[in-house]
Amino acid sequence: MSVPRDLRYTKDHEWVRVDGDEADIGITAYAAHQLGDIVFVELPRIGTAITAHGTFGVVESVKAVSDLFAPLGGEVVAVNEGLTGSPESVNEDAYGAGWMIRIHVAEPAQLDELLDPDAYDTLIAAG
Amino acid sequence: MTLPADDDLRETPLSARHAALGARLIGFSGWRMPVQYGSILDEHRAVRERAGLFDLSHMGELFVEGPDAGSALAAALVSDPPTLAVGRAHYSMICAPDGGIIDDLIVYRLAEERYLVVANAGNAAAVSDALAERLIGTRAILDDRSLATGLVAIQGPLARAALAPHTDVDLAALRYYAISEGPVAGIPALVARTGYTGEDGFEVFVDWERTGEVWDVLLDAVRGVDGVPVGLGARDTLRLEAGMPLYGNELDLHTNPYDAGLGRVVKLGKPGPFVGRVALERVEASGPAKRLVGLIVEGRGIGRHGYPVHVGDRLSGVVTSGTQSPTLGVPIAMAYVAPGDAEAGTIVDIEIRGARVPARIVPLPFYRRQA
Numbered sequence: 001m002s003v004p005r006d007l008r009y010t011k012d013h014e015w016v017r018v019d020g021d022e023a024d025i026g027i028t029a030y031a032a033h034q035l036g037d038i039v040f041v042e043l044p045r046i047g048t049a050i051t052a053h054g055t056f057g058v059v060e061s062v063k064a065v066s067d068l069f070a071p072l073g074g075e076v077v078a079v080n081e082g083l084t085g086s087p088e089s090v091n092e093d094a095y096g097a098g099w100m101i102r103i104h105v106a107e108p109a110q111l112d113e114l115l116d117p118d119a120y121d122t123l124i125a126a127g
Numbered sequence: 128m129t130l131p132a133d134d135d136l137r138e139t140p141l142s143a144r145h146a147a148l149g150a151r152l153i154g155f156s157g158w159r160m161p162v163q164y165g166s167i168l169d170e171h172r173a174v175r176e177r178a179g180l181f182d183l184s185h186m187g188e189l190f191v192e193g194p195d196a197g198s199a200l201a202a203a204l205v206s207d208p209p210t211l212a213v214g215r216a217h218y219s220m221i222c223a224p225d226g227g228i229i230d231d232l233i234v235y236r237l238a239e240e241r242y243l244v245v246a247n248a249g250n251a252a253a254v255s256d257a258l259a260e261r262l263i264g265t266r267a268i269l270d271d272r273s274l275a276t277g278l279v280a281i282q283g284p285l286a287r288a289a290l291a292p293h294t295d296v297d298l299a300a301l302r303y304y305a306i307s308e309g310p311v312a313g314i315p316a317l318v319a320r321t322g323y324t325g326e327d328g329f330e331v332f333v334d335w336e337r338t339g340e341v342w343d344v345l346l347d348a349v350r351g352v353d354g355v356p357v358g359l360g361a362r363d364t365l366r367l368e369a370g371m372p373l374y375g376n377e378l379d380l381h382t383n384p385y386d387a388g389l390g391r392v393v394k395l396g397k398p399g400p401f402v403g404r405v406a407l408e409r410v411e412a413s414g415p416a417k418r419l420v421g422l423i424v425e426g427r428g429i430g431r432h433g434y435p436v437h438v439g440d441r442l443s444g445v446v447t448s449g450t451q452s453p454t455l456g457v458p459i460a461m462a463y464v465a466p467g468d469a470e471a472g473t474i475v476d477i478e479i480r481g482a483r484v485p486a487r488i489v490p491l492p493f494y495r496r497q498a
Contacts, residue, residue, distance in 0.1 A: 036360070037168045039451035040429050040458075042480075058480065060429050062167045062450055063360050084427075 187251025277338025282328030325369025370492030
């Protein structure tokens with residue numbers, strides 16, 4: 001399961017797609033598969049300030065509750081409202097329809113702390 | 128998200144098969160068990176609509192035999208096993224002297240003087256020890272065959288059609304909560320019409336060493352009706368929709384049968400003393416201190432085990448189990464609340480990560496199969 005080459009990653013299995021001074025954030029297909037069927041996603045409101053490594057929401061599978069950790073700090077500028085009715089999008093299309101939030105990046109330097117695709121591949125290959 | 132590297136876990140006779148099927152295996156009550164083979168939701172729906180096959184070999188099988196087997200069990204359990212006809216079964220509990228539940232059980236009467244008590248995996252040793260002690264001085268002996276008996280369940284509306292070609296037991300004549308001896312896949316077995324899913328289905332007890340042969344034949348049979356193997360994940364969502372309690376969630380040593388709404392299981396009218404009688408008579412007379420209810424969440428969120436339940440500004444109780452109901456498509460939960468708050472229709476708040484989310488008390492079960 002090779003990961004998209006145009007994204008950055010965290011060891012907590014979030015992905016980041018940088019677009020100018022904004023970034024989309026979601027969880028990886030590996031994480032979604034590990035969690036199993038996702039039935040509920042709780043996300044922050046637009047305008048919420050999130051901090052790097054802090055929790056920004058919750059994803060629930062049939063069995064378990066898992067926190068979502070912010071890869072970067074910033075202000076939430078968009079939220080994927082589609083996940084309210086179709087949380088399964090996270091399982092089906094983790095890097096597309098399963099995106100979660102878009103933020104205005106507060107400190108671009110934090111991007112340097114994220115994993116590149118090869119490093120994330122190595123992480124998940126190690127289990 | 129890594130698997131526990133716990134090598135002390137016991138393996139069932141089917142563990143290698145689960146691994147070969149790609150199951151995710153977890154530690155459960157000291158056993159390495161499949162939690163899911165693929166998607167829990169798919170496995171759940173397969174059981175509701177077609178059929179599913181479960182490995183329950185971790186459960187405890189305790190045989191009680193002898194001239195006093197029935198009366199000794201009546202003194203050890205809250206139910207009255209001697210009232211069972213041979214070949215029939217009932218739901219029961221074994222309680223501590225203070226009325227707290229040691230385990231919930233199914234008791235099968237196999238012969239005039241021979242019973243099978245099936246205990247939860249995590250409590251099998253405790254039940255075995257308690258029964259052994261309670262049989263002292265009677266003409267009944269306990270034969271704990273938990274590690275010699277495999278158990279496979281086939282559940283769902285097509286379970287009977289899938290199982291019938293592979294057994295001599297007349298499944299159409301086997302009533303709900305009945306048991307019969309006969310070969311399955313040519314192997315000696317006990318076939319019971321019992322389960323933990325809210326669907327029609329059967330549980331097949333076989334010799335530990337031959338459980339794999341039975342599983343292989345029944346897995347083909349289940350797949351023949353477009354069914355699947357089912358792990359503990361879907362077993363939990365199925366039983367929760369069916370309003371069935373899970374030991375460790377709804378039932379424990381600090382809970383008595385009346386709290387759980389299962390007072391009908393306690394046969395206070397039976398003759399003679401039984402362990403817990405005095406305490407349970409008191410509860411029956413005064414009413415339980417808490418009551419188990421069903422909840423449907425009306426806001427957004429899932430109430431999970433341990434989440435507080437409030438009525439207005441007052442803490443009323445706690446969620447014991449909760450999930451997104453695959454069949455109903457809404458979040459459901461079971462909870463203990465104060466007796467005065469337990470009426471159906473009452474709106475309570477579940478505290479979910481600091482937020483109050485409204486939920487409505489509803490009668491159990493959440494799901495009942497069409498007759």
